[in-house]
Amino acid sequence: MSIPTQITDETNSGGVFFVNFNQDCSSLSVGHRNGYKIYALQSLEGTSNGLECIHEHTGEEICIVERLFSSSLVAIVSLSAPRKLRVCHFKRGTEICTYSYSNTILAVKLNRSRLVVCLEESLYIHNIRDMKVLHTIRDTPPNQLGLCALTSSSDDCLLAYPGSSTIGEVQIFDTVNLQAKTMIPAHDSPLAALGFSPSGANIATASEKGTVIRVFSVTDGTKLYEFRRGVKRCVSISSLTFSTDSQFLCCSSNTETVHIFRLEEPKDLPKQNTDEGGWMDYLSKAVSAGATYLPTQVTDVFTQGRAFAVAYLPVTGVRNVLAITTIQRVLRLLVASTDGNLYIYNLDTVEGGDLALVKTHRLNGTSQTPESEAQQQQNQNQQQHIITTPTGSDTTGGAVLSSYAGIVKGHPAGTMSGTDSDKLHEMAAAVDIPPKDGFRFDDEEEFPPVSQPFTF
Template sequence: MQNFAKNVDVLTQGLKAGISGLMNLASQGSDPNSGVFFVNFNQDCTSLAVGTKTGYRLFSLNSVDHLEQIYENDAEDICIVERLFSSSLVAVVSLSSPRKLKVCHFKKGTEICNYSYSNTILAVKLNRSRLVVCLEESLYIHNIRDMKVLHTIRDTPPNPSGLCTLSVNSDCCYLAYPGSNTIGEVQIFDTINLHAKTMIPAHDSPLAALAFSTSGTKVATASEKGTVIRVFLVNDGTKLYEFRRGVKRCVSISSLAFSIDSNFLCCSSNTETVHVFKLEEPREELRRVPSENQGWMGYLSKAVSASANYLPSQVTTVFSQGRAFATVHLPFQGLRNVCAITVIQKVLRLLVASADGYLYVYNLDPNEGGDCTLLKQHRI
């Protein structure tokens, strides 16, 4: 275990934090022809991991035109594979042994340790300090330096999809998971001090997706209804933003992901559209100057506020919700997928990895938004 701790220190030193996303394809929305069970981006979106019926593969994401495969393992059917940033450490779970977690050093081809749990492993999350294993009704928090179990959260509400997310920032090392299976409550747990931090009443319907900002200070949420995306302060649960994804019912949200600078939030679902929302701060001068001194804009603001008092609350809520800043129209629908926003070769890109076995790379204009152009499609 001392060697393991030393490896972690060496391999993770200087690695930058970023965004993460994951998707387990072994259940619903998978494409049987592709053989892909699982795809996810690592914590800083510098690589892509793919679990298949014949093993797993790791790809580098440093180029738009070329997708470099950096590792391939064809030992067994892999349904979960999580890489620790750009290090050689990976956590894997196979379909043939769904209760066993293996932590491996893929460059050396060695197994560092393995742990067995009482039930099927539904998700695994990593950062520099913690490794979290999610079962349907419990969560195990490990110290990543020696893999000892530090804490177990037992008797959680039934969570058959393994929905949870771990902040990539070790200074704000929070875990988020559903606090209820009937309404959209988010439980925030401090994995350093090992106690519950905040319970956020985010939605009326059960949760479908969660994502932390890079700093770990904000959390984005979506419910099973899938029409509204909300962003909250982790510290006290204050709602910061509310975005309307659409009006269709029965939309299944696949993933949420912040950009590294937390200026953008992307959302993908089982429809053909990926939405990108811009998290804009109010203009400083408008926050400082009283409304009566803002001339026409102050008058208009007052008029809108006054008229809102005569409208049904549902209508005024829709008026106050932000709309998509940019959109992507995928060449498929009905398949599970995971999205991410990252910088490749100094340019902002939107990535979508899908159960059809492809990675789609789109241009994202940070100033104009609008429809994103497909730049490249890679077989994974």
């Protein structure tokens, strides 16, 4: 997820700048004006005070906080130092290393093999086991949204980012062999969102128009699915996410609607006469028969898939991220929003349709059922939610920190935290000798070994 647009106090009293789920949707990270929090998602019933907060850091405004699976490793960027990345072991309260870059950090992506830092016109690929820079992709097309995606699986370890700033090309880069792999011509308009499937085999894309969602094979760029989000209006899509079982794809925008699409092979319609099939069946057959005589735009509308299910948010105009995952044997849609709430919906995999909001968790530790929040929502509706951007543009998540960005020549400089001998001894004591099969990042006691300063 890229850095959200600027948020006024009227928009969000919680002062939330950043929300994102970790790679396996077991936790939610929230960056806000007073620091950051990490919430556990194993039980969405939470406690009497709401979601279980497994870690909280206070003292500064955090605009990016990314957790590596269920480990204690987090990557942090603050508003006061938008060009500096800090990698920390949050359970021990230890800062492992810091890196400074030539421009504002727009996004950070990580898996068990790589950590990627996205700037507006370059990407830095680190080996997460020692945090050394393996490769730098320079002079990328201007990417003010910080759009990029990294496969959660480290087997192939693929990186995706915009290949053009004028059309919707997706560049797939192999971060293991450090070479470009595939260029996918996804849309005619510039990209607005993209996301890998859990296995990394497929990638979903959306353009600035926001009307069509496409899914491609990463191997050869073949288009596998095409869905129409809507035809009435163009929107700013901010999140594209596959379910953890890869059966569904969901998308959210600056509107109140979240669309969920089922990923299944199209089924042949049973042969039936016009009366049995109704006017839509007749129209579909007519379109199929006359496809060669109709404009492509017309036939596309009838051949694109439609949403399997729809969820309606109680707010509009705020940035959010999505997850579809099974928790306590129930498939849930989770919507974490920069309005300071986590919205929870049950997803009926048979019927689909309109999803019911079952609970809202305030990301300050409280929870509400739809009934208890009805009065509060009525009061909130009296105050219109507003998001502003530095340029007055839409709410697709532009580079809010561009005003902070200073241009510094040279390569990113990486240093260990602390320069005195006591700090070095403390860091050395926190690092074990790497086992032969590498570090297990699902173990919260382990993290990348850093035993000496890095200078570039």
